[in-house]
Amino acid sequence: GDHKTNDQGEPFMSIDKNRRVTIREFKGKTYIDIREFYEKDGKLLPGKKGISLSVSQYNNLKSAMPSIDKLL
Amino acid sequence: GDHKTNDQGEPFMSIDKNRRVTIREFKGKTYIDIREFYEKDGKLLPGKKGISLSVSQYNNLKSAMPSIDKLL
Numbered sequence A, B: 001g002d003h004k005t006n007d008q009g010e011p012f013m014s015i016d017k018n019r020r021v022t023i024r025e026f027k028g029k030t031y032i033d034i035r036e037f038y039e040k041d042g043k044l045l046p047g048k049k050g051i052s053l054s055v056s057q058y059n060n061l062k063s064a065m066p067s068i069d070k071l072l
Helices: A055-072 B055-071
Strands: A013-017 A019-025 A028-042 A042-054 B011-017 B019-026 B030-041 B044-052
Touching: A019 A042, A019 B055, A028 A055, A028 B044, A042 A055, A042 B030, A055 B011, A055 B019, A055 B055, B030 B055, B044 B055
Parallel strands: none
Antiparallel strands: A013 A019, A019 A028, A028 A042, A042 B044, B011 B019, B019 B030, B030 B044
């Protein structure tokens, strides 16, 4: 599906009620952040559980998926 | 590529020098753990940065990838 945009103008996609993949620019590089969120005062805020992948790490994750899928 | 196996017998794939995707069983459910590792006494140990995805969250991540790819 298509993406939404957070308060910082960053595109994100939900992968569960409280988990998002957010595309973020930081110091001229792009990161794919897979993270848990929690609700506070009616807003969803990023939690500690999560990891920011570089584009090359993300591409390696994508390449690993056929092998991962066989293990599921 | 194919997977390796860690000391706990869990299959994993490297997505960078110090980052792994590990397939883990916990209380009868399967999780896909994307995590940073650090070296201590010559061993790679799991760090705090990371997230364990359920299979359904993992599948949602996979489904989101065409949209993510368009944003990169």
